[in-house]
Amino acid sequence: MMAKEKINETTNKKRKKQSRFISTFKRVFETVPAKTGGILLIFIIALCVLAPVFAGCDPNEMDMANALAKPSLQHLCGTDNLGRDQWARILYGGRYSLALGIIGSLFAAVGGTSLGVIAGYFGGQTENLIMRFCDVWSAIPGTLLCIVISTALGPGFFNTIIALSIGAVPNGARMTRGQILAERTKEYLEAAEAMNCSKVSIMFKHLLPNVISPTIVGTTMGIGATITQAATLSYIGLGVQPPTPEWGAMLSAGKSYVTSFPHLLLYPGIAIGLTTLAINLMGDGLRDALDPKLRK
Amino acid sequence: MDEKNTFLSVKDMEVIYTSAGDIVHAVNGVSFELKKGESLGLVGETGAGKTTIARAILRILPDPPAILKGGQVILDGQDLTRLSEEEMLKIRGDKIAMIFQDPMTALNPLMTVGDQILEVLMLHNNFSKEEGCKRVVEILEMVGIPRERYVEFPHQFSGGMKQRVVIAMALACNPELLLADEPTTALDVTIQAQVLEMIQELKKKLNTSMILITHDLGVVAQTCDNVAVIYAGQIVEYAEKIELFDHPAHPYTLGLFGSLPSMNDDVERLHPISGMPPDPTDLPPGCSFWPRCPKATAACKEEIPYKEIAPGHFCRCHMAGKQEGSSL
Amino acid sequence: MKKKEFSGSPLIEVKHLKKYFNVPAGTNHAVDDVSFTIHKGETLGVVGESGCGKSTLGRTIIRLLEATDGQVLLEGKDITHVQGEALKKVREQVQIIFQDPYSSLNPRLDISRTIKEPLKRSGRFRSRAELMKETAELMDLVGIDERLREAYPHELDGGRRQRVGIARALALRPKFIVCDEPVSALDVSIQAQVLNLLMDLQDEMGMAYMFVTHDLSVVRHISDNICVMYLGQLVEKCSTQELFSNNLHPYTKALLSAIPSTDVHNPMKRIQLKGEIASPINPKPGCRFASRCPHAADACREPQQLVEVSENHFVSCCRVAEIN
Numbered sequence: 001m002m003a004k005e006k007i008n009e010t011t012n013k014k015r016k017k018q019s020r021f022i023s024t025f026k027r028v029f030e031t032v033p034a035k036t037g038g039i040l041l042i043f044i045i046a047l048c049v050l051a052p053v054f055a056g057c058d059p060n061e062m063d064m065a066n067a068l069a070k071p072s073l074q075h076l077c078g079t080d081n082l083g084r085d086q087w088a089r090i091l092y093g094g095r096y097s098l099a100l101g102i103i104g105s106l107f108a109a110v111g112g113t114s115l116g117v118i119a120g121y122f123g124g125q126t127e128n129l130i131m132r133f134c135d136v137w138s139a140i141p142g143t144l145l146c147i148v149i150s151t152a153l154g155p156g157f158f159n160t161i162i163a164l165s166i167g168a169v170p171n172g173a174r175m176t177r178g179q180i181l182a183e184r185t186k187e188y189l190e191a192a193e194a195m196n197c198s199k200v201s202i203m204f205k206h207l208l209p210n211v212i213s214p215t216i217v218g219t220t221m222g223i224g225a226t227i228t229q230a231a232t233l234s235y236i237g238l239g240v241q242p243p244t245p246e247w248g249a250m251l252s253a254g255k256s257y258v259t260s261f262p263h264l265l266l267y268p269g270i271a272i273g274l275t276t277l278a279i280n281l282m283g284d285g286l287r288d289a290l291d292p293k294l295r296k
Numbered sequence: 297m298d299e300k301n302t303f304l305s306v307k308d309m310e311v312i313y314t315s316a317g318d319i320v321h322a323v324n325g326v327s328f329e330l331k332k333g334e335s336l337g338l339v340g341e342t343g344a345g346k347t348t349i350a351r352a353i354l355r356i357l358p359d360p361p362a363i364l365k366g367g368q369v370i371l372d373g374q375d376l377t378r379l380s381e382e383e384m385l386k387i388r389g390d391k392i393a394m395i396f397q398d399p400m401t402a403l404n405p406l407m408t409v410g411d412q413i414l415e416v417l418m419l420h421n422n423f424s425k426e427e428g429c430k431r432v433v434e435i436l437e438m439v440g441i442p443r444e445r446y447v448e449f450p451h452q453f454s455g456g457m458k459q460r461v462v463i464a465m466a467l468a469c470n471p472e473l474l475l476a477d478e479p480t481t482a483l484d485v486t487i488q489a490q491v492l493e494m495i496q497e498l499k500k501k502l503n504t505s506m507i508l509i510t511h512d513l514g515v516v517a518q519t520c521d522n523v524a525v526i527y528a529g530q531i532v533e534y535a536e537k538i539e540l541f542d543h544p545a546h547p548y549t550l551g552l553f554g555s556l557p558s559m560n561d562d563v564e565r566l567h568p569i570s571g572m573p574p575d576p577t578d579l580p581p582g583c584s585f586w587p588r589c590p591k592a593t594a595a596c597k598e599e600i601p602y603k604e605i606a607p608g609h610f611c612r613c614h615m616a617g618k619q620e621g622s623s624l
Numbered sequence: 625m626k627k628k629e630f631s632g633s634p635l636i637e638v639k640h641l642k643k644y645f646n647v648p649a650g651t652n653h654a655v656d657d658v659s660f661t662i663h664k665g666e667t668l669g670v671v672g673e674s675g676c677g678k679s680t681l682g683r684t685i686i687r688l689l690e691a692t693d694g695q696v697l698l699e700g701k702d703i704t705h706v707q708g709e710a711l712k713k714v715r716e717q718v719q720i721i722f723q724d725p726y727s728s729l730n731p732r733l734d735i736s737r738t739i740k741e742p743l744k745r746s747g748r749f750r751s752r753a754e755l756m757k758e759t760a761e762l763m764d765l766v767g768i769d770e771r772l773r774e775a776y777p778h779e780l781d782g783g784r785r786q787r788v789g790i791a792r793a794l795a796l797r798p799k800f801i802v803c804d805e806p807v808s809a810l811d812v813s814i815q816a817q818v819l820n821l822l823m824d825l826q827d828e829m830g831m832a833y834m835f836v837t838h839d840l841s842v843v844r845h846i847s848d849n850i851c852v853m854y855l856g857q858l859v860e861k862c863s864t865q866e867l868f869s870n871n872l873h874p875y876t877k878a879l880l881s882a883i884p885s886t887d888v889h890n891p892m893k894r895i896q897l898k899g900e901i902a903s904p905i906n907p908k909p910g911c912r913f914a915s916r917c918p919h920a921a922d923a924c925r926e927p928q929q930l931v932e933v934s935e936n937h938f939v940s941c942c943r944v945a946e947i948n
Contacts, residue, residue, distance in 0.1 A: 341811040341812065341813065341814075342782075342811050454901065455674075484673035484674055484838060485673065485838065485840070485879060485882045485883055486673065486878060486879060486882045486897055487673075488882065488884070489881075489882035489883075489884070489894050490897070492884070493894065511811060511812060512884065513812075513886050514883065514884030514885055514886050515884045517884060517885065517886045517887065517888045518884045518885070518891070519884075537888055538888045538889070541886065541888040542888070551813060552812055552813065553886075554816070555812045555813045555815065555816035556812060556816075556841065556886065557816075557819070557841040557842050557844060557845035557846075558841065558845075558886075565820060565823075566816035566819055566820055566845070567816070568813050568814070568815075568816030568817040568820065569813040569816075570817075572781060572783070572814075573811075
């Protein structure tokens with residue numbers, strides 16, 4: 001214990017005059033995996049945002065003569081059944097897929113966590129009501145729910161995000177509530193109440209940071225799933241409309257060629273995989289940075 | 297000490313833990329002997345290494361991170377540290393039994409208490425199921441649990457009753473050595489008194505030797521024959537109970553007594569030991585107590601002899617012999 | 625043991641306080657008709673075994689739990705049901721120190737933020753510098769080294785954590801503090817340090833303590849007056865000196881005899897308690913200790929009253945005269 005304090009003394013000086021946000025942000029990227037994840041994600045985002053520079057051609061330009069071409073120097077990732085350049089489609093498609101995946105998962109996490117915290121903290125009837133509602137909610141198959149909401153709201157970027165996130169809310173709520181059950185008997189919550197903290201402040205300032213870790217991991221893991229889910233919506237004409245490229249849609253289009261032209265499946269798959277990996281690594285870094293026990 | 301009667305002898309036991317690159321010196325050269333039917337109290341604060349000693353005797357230290365680095369544990373002429381794991385299995389629960397601190401977690405919530413005791417019994421004996429059940433009922437009644445409660449589950453028992461079950465389990469095979477690790481710390485005083493009394497009676501009846509681990513000097517005073525005061529993984533003082541309570545010699549022992557609010561005299565202010573226990577990854581050289589010791593001198597930073605200051609009274613302190621009989 | 629005289633109007637007055645919990649098996653009478661007063665600068669010890677309702681009593685008084693019935697007066701004002709701003713004012717004057725130094729500090733807040741929290745909530749401090757100064761003063765007051773400002777709870781040992789808990793409770797200079805077993809999780813040597821600290825702080829700042837504990841030697845050391853609780857009710861109430869020299873209730877006697885004494889020359893003579901502890905759920909009207917009491921008689925099945933048998937000495941036992 002004393003050794004730890006000594007270490008503390010030295011880090012104290014370093015930590016001075018740094019806002020908490022910046023110091024947390026810095027700590028996120030202290031470890032090698034988180035750094036790798038961060039660089040990878042920035043790289044992916046840069047490629048997608050600057051797609052016109054790196055793509056080399058229009059993602060929707062058809063070249064039937066060159067349909068289903070294998071990867072070559074001219075077409076880095078080959079072409080699809082309509083002769084469209086895969087590389088360009090992945091870069092342009094990333095714009096939608098990344099946004100849908102990240103924002104959709106974030107929405108789900110925020111919604112689920114809030115419900116979970118409220119249910120877990122208040123307990124009793126409130127908890128019963130919220131959790132039973134979540135049970136009913138999650139009894140509806142995710143895809144079906146997604147389609148129903150999408151149909152009701154109509155196509156469009158923001159509506160798609162809502163449709164994608166709503167199915168994942170009950171899961172988040174259940175996970176957060178489970179964590180809170182173990183946490184809510186701790187005396188520091190009573191101490192907070194005794195010093196006049198409001199219920200909102202107790203829930204979100206004192207309780208939430210102590211139960212957020214599994215949610216961070218779950219959310220980052222869910223991003224890949226959200227991207228593929230978005231493809232389902234596109235497939236039935238509810239998500240992003242063709243011919244606009246999008247990773248999930250590319251995957252499902254490539255399905256029929258899996259034996260003869262696996263590259264149609266491979267490259268969008270790699271794109272989704274790398275993105276999930278990058279965000280996952282960063283998520284772990286964030287979780288550790290928020291936990292003072294893991295601080296060096 | 298009479299060599300012939302020595303039942304358990306621990307010699308130069310040394311245990312280290314490795315954690316995140318640091319080496320924690322949990323037990324540093326502990327030696328003591330125990331006769332048949334005798335009870336020894338190990339007294340010390342959290343982290344002093346009391347529980348580690350007991351676990352090392354029973355060889356149930358988590359390995360890794362814990363390593364028994366040196367020393368011998370000789371039980372009835374047999375060195376336990378050299379036995380194979382199979383041979384050790386026969387000794388655990390049969391010759392040596394341990395009572396853990398928390399009765400709430402030591403029992404399986406899905407088994408009736410009777411069956412749990414039966415399981416231990418059957419592991420070490422060739423009883424038929426009927427004989428076994430009969431014996432379990434006997435044991436239960438011995439610790440004061442009516443036979444009707446054989447079929448009840450742990451959650452139906454109160455804390456004190458659960459600890460009785462744990463004790464019954466430990467005593468099921470008539471062990472020759474009982475290791476009791478803070479057996480009453482989780483209990484209320486009135487229940488604690490009942491349990492201690494019961495342990496005492498059973499010990500007398502079965503002539504069991506016992507090592508009682510506790511931080512409570514009162515419990516030691518009421519139950520043990522000899523006392524070893526542990527500080528930073530070492531025995532700093534060892535004596536017969538009355539000798540130790542009447543003539544404590546080591547400054548740490550004196551500090552412990554000064555910290556106790558007394559039931560008998562009125563003290564306006566307590567005299568706590570200043571400072572904190574040392575970091576076991578970075579023990580000070582010489583006497584590990586000198587940074588907190590009110591009488592420390594330069595000599596304390598060197599090797600400290602463990603000497604006999606009165607017959608049977610050992611103390612690890614330079615000053616001890618010189619100020620014999622006096623108190624701070 | 626301190627010998628002090630207290631007079632004038634009481635700081636805290638508890639009148640027939642009741643706290644019941646609804647549990648599946650019925651109603652748990654955790655605190656059942658408890659009355660007492662505490663004066664400024666006084667320490668009232670509340671002793672009892674686990675589950676006797678002593679912690680619930682403390683929490684009900686300082687409004688962490690809502691009372692089922694009865695009244696709590698703070699300086700003559702009824703605070704039992706105040707809400708909003710008035711409750712906020714009350715909470716600045718009554719505080720609590722918890723038993724478990726591990727779970728009572730938010731693991732995600734460092735020491736200075738933990739202590740700063742109540743200061744911020746009070747809105748009394750305008751500038752950041754003032755806040756920092758006050759925090760530093762509080763840390764100094766309870767003896768935490770300045771260099772530990774930005775340490776997190778897991779980096780500290782139990783004794784230091786408990787000091788942080790004390791600093792947090794003291795932050796707004798309350799008049800009354802409930803100490804809920806503040807030293808029972810600590811080692812003896814550290815326990816003595818914290819007890820000394822609590823007594824010094826009281827001498828300095830003059831607040832009143834309600835000291836809840838199961839440890840009679842600690843309570844003897846720190847308290848002026850003592851209440852002995854058994855299953856939600858007070859069974860004996862008197863000055864500390866009186867309790868240890870002239871205790872009257874059979875439960876008090878049994879409790880005192882059960883403490884393992886460090887006196888090795890006189891083996892303890894324990895009063896045997898037989899029988900099972902009665903349940904606080906839907907209790908029968910009579911004396912709750914009767915099932916274990918060596919002196920139980922038919923009269924014990926009637927409801928018991930806390931009666932003043934001599935000056936400032938209250939006992940709730942119908943056979944008190946016959947037993948003693």
